[in-house]
Amino acid sequence: MSANKEIKKTEARSSLAKMFGGSAFQSLLIPTLAVFIGLVIGGLVIAATDAGVAEAFKNFSSDPGAAFKSIWTAIATAYGALFYGSLGSPREIIAGFKALQATGDNDAFLKAIYPLTESLVTATPYIFAGLAVAIGFRCGLFNIGAEGQFFMGALGAAYVGYSLKGLPWFVHLPLAILGGGLAGAIWGAVPGYLKAKFGAHEVVNTIMMNWIAFRLSDWLLTGPMMTAGFRPVTPNIQKTAELPRFFEDPLRFNWGFVLALVVAWLVYWFLFKTTLGFEIRSVGANPDGSKYAGMSVVRNFVLVMVLSGALAGLAGSAQVLGVDHWVGQGFSAGYGFDAIALALLGKSHPLGVVLSAILFGILRSGATRMQSLAGIPIDIISIIQGLVIIFVAAPAIIRWLFRIRISTGDETVLTRGWGK
Amino acid sequence: MPTVLELRDISKSFPGVLANDHVNIDLQEGEIHCLLGENGAGKTTLMNILYGLYKPDSGEINVRGKKAEIHGPNDAIARGIGMVHQHFMLVPVMTVTENVMLGVEEKRNGVFLDRAKVAKRIREISQLYGLEVDPDAYIKDLPVGTQQRVEIIKVLYRQADILILDEPTAVLTPQEVEGLFKVLRSLVEKGKSLIFITHKLKEVMALANRITVLRNGRTVGTVIPGDVNPEKLASMMVGRDVNLVVPKKKANPTESVLEVKDIYVEDERGQMTVRGVSFDVKMGEVLGIAGVQGNGQTQLVYALTGLLPLQSGEIRIVGETLKRGATPRHILERGVAHIPEDRQRHGLILTFPIHDNMMLCTYYQPPFARGIGLQEKVIMDNAETLTKQYDVRTPSIYVPASSLSGGNQQKVIVAREFSRPIKLLIASQPTRGLDVGSIEYIHSRIIEKRDEGVGALVVSSELDEILALSDRIAVMYRGQIVDIVPAAQASKEYIGLLMAGIRPEDALKSAPSVTGEAERVF
Numbered sequence: 001m002s003a004n005k006e007i008k009k010t011e012a013r014s015s016l017a018k019m020f021g022g023s024a025f026q027s028l029l030i031p032t033l034a035v036f037i038g039l040v041i042g043g044l045v046i047a048a049t050d051a052g053v054a055e056a057f058k059n060f061s062s063d064p065g066a067a068f069k070s071i072w073t074a075i076a077t078a079y080g081a082l083f084y085g086s087l088g089s090p091r092e093i094i095a096g097f098k099a100l101q102a103t104g105d106n107d108a109f110l111k112a113i114y115p116l117t118e119s120l121v122t123a124t125p126y127i128f129a130g131l132a133v134a135i136g137f138r139c140g141l142f143n144i145g146a147e148g149q150f151f152m153g154a155l156g157a158a159y160v161g162y163s164l165k166g167l168p169w170f171v172h173l174p175l176a177i178l179g180g181g182l183a184g185a186i187w188g189a190v191p192g193y194l195k196a197k198f199g200a201h202e203v204v205n206t207i208m209m210n211w212i213a214f215r216l217s218d219w220l221l222t223g224p225m226m227t228a229g230f231r232p233v234t235p236n237i238q239k240t241a242e243l244p245r246f247f248e249d250p251l252r253f254n255w256g257f258v259l260a261l262v263v264a265w266l267v268y269w270f271l272f273k274t275t276l277g278f279e280i281r282s283v284g285a286n287p288d289g290s291k292y293a294g295m296s297v298v299r300n301f302v303l304v305m306v307l308s309g310a311l312a313g314l315a316g317s318a319q320v321l322g323v324d325h326w327v328g329q330g331f332s333a334g335y336g337f338d339a340i341a342l343a344l345l346g347k348s349h350p351l352g353v354v355l356s357a358i359l360f361g362i363l364r365s366g367a368t369r370m371q372s373l374a375g376i377p378i379d380i381i382s383i384i385q386g387l388v389i390i391f392v393a394a395p396a397i398i399r400w401l402f403r404i405r406i407s408t409g410d411e412t413v414l415t416r417g418w419g420k
Numbered sequence: 421m422p423t424v425l426e427l428r429d430i431s432k433s434f435p436g437v438l439a440n441d442h443v444n445i446d447l448q449e450g451e452i453h454c455l456l457g458e459n460g461a462g463k464t465t466l467m468n469i470l471y472g473l474y475k476p477d478s479g480e481i482n483v484r485g486k487k488a489e490i491h492g493p494n495d496a497i498a499r500g501i502g503m504v505h506q507h508f509m510l511v512p513v514m515t516v517t518e519n520v521m522l523g524v525e526e527k528r529n530g531v532f533l534d535r536a537k538v539a540k541r542i543r544e545i546s547q548l549y550g551l552e553v554d555p556d557a558y559i560k561d562l563p564v565g566t567q568q569r570v571e572i573i574k575v576l577y578r579q580a581d582i583l584i585l586d587e588p589t590a591v592l593t594p595q596e597v598e599g600l601f602k603v604l605r606s607l608v609e610k611g612k613s614l615i616f617i618t619h620k621l622k623e624v625m626a627l628a629n630r631i632t633v634l635r636n637g638r639t640v641g642t643v644i645p646g647d648v649n650p651e652k653l654a655s656m657m658v659g660r661d662v663n664l665v666v667p668k669k670k671a672n673p674t675e676s677v678l679e680v681k682d683i684y685v686e687d688e689r690g691q692m693t694v695r696g697v698s699f700d701v702k703m704g705e706v707l708g709i710a711g712v713q714g715n716g717q718t719q720l721v722y723a724l725t726g727l728l729p730l731q732s733g734e735i736r737i738v739g740e741t742l743k744r745g746a747t748p749r750h751i752l753e754r755g756v757a758h759i760p761e762d763r764q765r766h767g768l769i770l771t772f773p774i775h776d777n778m779m780l781c782t783y784y785q786p787p788f789a790r791g792i793g794l795q796e797k798v799i800m801d802n803a804e805t806l807t808k809q810y811d812v813r814t815p816s817i818y819v820p821a822s823s824l825s826g827g828n829q830q831k832v833i834v835a836r837e838f839s840r841p842i843k844l845l846i847a848s849q850p851t852r853g854l855d856v857g858s859i860e861y862i863h864s865r866i867i868e869k870r871d872e873g874v875g876a877l878v879v880s881s882e883l884d885e886i887l888a889l890s891d892r893i894a895v896m897y898r899g900q901i902v903d904i905v906p907a908a909q910a911s912k913e914y915i916g917l918l919m920a921g922i923r924p925e926d927a928l929k930s931a932p933s934v935t936g937e938a939e940r941v942f
Contacts, residue, residue: 273793273794273796274792274793274794275783275784275789275792275793275794276792278776278783278794279783281772282769282772282780285769285770285771285772286765286768286769286770286771288765288766289765289766289767289768289769289780290769291727291748291766292725292727292748292758292760292766292767293748293780293781293783294747294748294749294752294753294781295749296747
């Protein structure tokens, strides 16, 4: 009886472990500690640049207590504003909910959950773009072109969204979403094909494709796709192509987030439960062994670049159809580049990507509030993100800091060197 | 005879493994002391402790009766201990002289390298110990056996009188092994003391003054060759009785399952490494391809399994002529099993769990897949069954293949390849680096398949393995098959000469091709 239980237990643990390609605990431990250390060092940077702290330290010899207190105050104010701006206040949310129940008036409730929903709105394109980079890593490919694919996806979705008229929403919306995915897929297919056919390195080619996307969009937005008038933007998409929102304005939280979660689950299923995903992971882990096993390495390269591009394109779809409803110059705020960081943080696992994307959404959307409330520049978030990535990419530092023994399990190979 | 080196109660543990458990060894002046043990028995750990690369958890080292603290190779060399590594530590683009002086450069006027002085010393050392080598030759131009001599000279140049040789014969032809043994004997005659690490029983019997056997990190015992035979040594190593040569019945060959006609293959760098090879393999027989590594065997196997394209010639597998650009999968689906030479590069996805490696070549077929959906239960059941059936020692089927020992990794490959219906087996270096127990196991499985009617092509640079398994033996040298002889009567000397590049007609002058009166088969 107990032996049976033991087996069940190992099976349960192993399936969790399998999800992360190592021991589940270890896999979560390093990124969590990396985020923590990133926030701590980010806090020190905030304190070091804070005027109040500098003032207090002038009188350090007479009142050292005040000096240290000022550090605490500076960090607490900044991070307080950051998390208030990204998560809201639980007390206000509960109070708002009670008011809603008592009076039927949802004003206070919506106001209270606004910061939280904005974080999820920001997280939505991050999830898609993060999945795009992650699926590339799984096949040993480094897709730096998510930014360009995101851009092309947004333009594709916008085009389908505004040019087709008179369709019912259940036809128009899927078409618009797929339009973005297709545009991104084409943008990913080109470097994939070049790699498969000529061995051209995908890093170089995806960067090139980024520039082509940026300049092509400049031309499209000032020419063929420009709306009537003088602003270099596309027309607004039709109502029938919009991803429905859950609440009234100004809350922009929409079905795009749900779609992102569904796609993340699909990517998980595809990677870990299908023969195609098995091939992709196998090629990523050992191309020679995969060739021996009868897989076509180059075919998988093309397939993965197409899928990766499509996922990044879907990020563009979700952003246009759910949030902006039109595309303008400088439309992307670097989602595609941040996606590389969060795929690394999420260990190229769909669940990890979703969690990291939500974290990045929280940091990004809270940063604006932090700037207005505490006067801390938004760039501090980039510093924190950078620190987190350094610690994730160099887990040895974290292990050393926290005296963690190296697990006997494998490290997921995220990407190979530049030579190959 | 005085004791020059004494290892007392050495223990060393790594996370989860006790690599050395109170090991004791002593080395007397002028003796060859063989350290025998399976892979993972703790031989290399022990020598790395002696060489200062690892710090022991407990125990002490005495050199010439004095307790020695050895913190690194420099300490070891200072005490006259030198190590000849399994993998050579030579710079190919430098000359012998430059390699020997590397790290202990001889200088003129404090600035210029004094090559002449070093070269003179090298000649003296060569003369003294019978280590023939040209000091001005470049390493890259030298055969492997000569490179090894350079390694030994390096150690002697640093005035070591205790030499440790780690698996030195792994890369040598039988003739080169003989040459090495001569050198080693002359070294001990001149008063040097040697520790010779190996897992090959024959070498131990031929060379050792005393033998210490390690098993699972412990000293099993120290014996002298006169008191033991190879079977006894093998059972000491493995801990049970072992068949050194797998018993087999006479082969019963039928129709051809593999026909190779005049094929040419280029390696990855564009060198034509297989040049006009023809042979055939019949169902129910083992054709062994003998040859020193690097004579085109690797590329021959790659061509047969679709990993390298044919430049010209023809391959017929199970009656079907392979088209140009036939893929590995096409060949595999004809009923071909491939045990690759490099098990970590080709045979396994090391980061994948065992259950995935157990279906690596057939993951897309039923019962492992239905449509594109992987059937996890079938995959797990398959892995559970195969690990039991093929005696793969692993904590579970969920651990990554990288966590297994070499022998168990090889068993995973054998299990996978043998568990599907096959007609032709292509096995390249099937037991390289494996211990006696695993070799016995894999050999018996190959013979079992032969007796089931599978045709087997076995490529190995171990002549003993070729002799043990084959029904016919082909010798490959510089991309060509120089001769094919029936194995039952093949003479080891003749094959050894062919492997070394002697032409068959010249080889026949010094050794008959066969020991019986069987005809030559071409």
